[in-house]
Amino acid sequence: MWISKRTDYATRALLALALSHDDRPLKTQEVAARTAVPHTTLEQVMLQLRSAGMVRSERGPSGGYRLNRDPSAITLEEVVRVFQGPLAPIACATRKHPEPCPMEVGCSLLGVWRRVRDATIEILQRTTFADLAREAGGSWLAPPLLQQGT
């Protein structure tokens, strides 16, 4: 339960983009409809993805978003880090600048937390959006007819 909604939204949005084998970019409205994400919130997320260099935007009508790299060059780990920071389960087990354990040396728990950290990093690093798109069947399986007032 430690993946935030925004991280979830970001990964879904990227998957939607990776599945779009179209020449035109995808509008946030389209992405929002397909991923069932509040539109205004998704805009925030896309901005962050853009400044992280994962997506590219085009403005004006007929604008929208598209991936900025090959899907095989975007890992889940990278996305999660952008929205959540360190992947360690606890502050004393981060790779960069671990917070010192007030118990001094000898805390054998540290080893376990580090193992959890490494296991999750390993999985998330191995998974690219090319993999995810392939597993999803190559196209958007869920029909885009979800709720949406207007």
Added chain:
Amino acid sequence: MWISKRTDYATRALLALALSHDDRPLKTQEVAARTAVPHTTLEQVMLQLRSAGMVRSERGPSGGYRLNRDPSAITLEEVVRVFQGPLAPIACATRKHPEPCPMEVGCSLLGVWRRVRDATIEILQRTTFADLAREAGGSWLAPPLLQQGT
């Protein structure tokens, strides 16, 4: 960063108890000093550990806490579950009552989240407080001379 302070406190406290090869129980004050945890907060934590059946209490002067089972019968997984609930990184990937993904079928992300969940569960399940105590060197390495006003 998803392990809460209280979970951290609980694991540290249990480790302190597992390392106490003494006949008398440990007072919350002692545990608090050795683990560098605010005393009043630690009391809350011990109560939860007690109602979960992991520790046992004795009241009155010369009272305190001791483990209620063999250290090898208490896993980290159990402790974390008591304080945090499900171990899945996201609500749609829990083992019991997963929250349905609004994107309908075909979300290939689910598989990854489940893999992360299983990896963490595996590690935490394998680790007992007997293991942790052994790794810690059998006794409390950090001297109990930490801060503490009174």
Added chain:
DNA sequence: AGCAAACCCGACAATGGTTGTCAGGTAACG
């Protein structure tokens, strides 16, 4: 030119969980 679509940016209210504390109650030892 002018309009409308869609991205861009900053700020914000509401929410909810976490953390630490407190006052008072109860059991046990000396």
Added chain:
DNA sequence: CGTTACCTGACAACCATTGTCGGGTTTGCT
């Protein structure tokens, strides 16, 4: 019978997250 230490419930302060809004800028179309 008093002190110690566990027990119980409630609570304020804090912090991150979530979703929203108003207004701006760029672009394509008529």
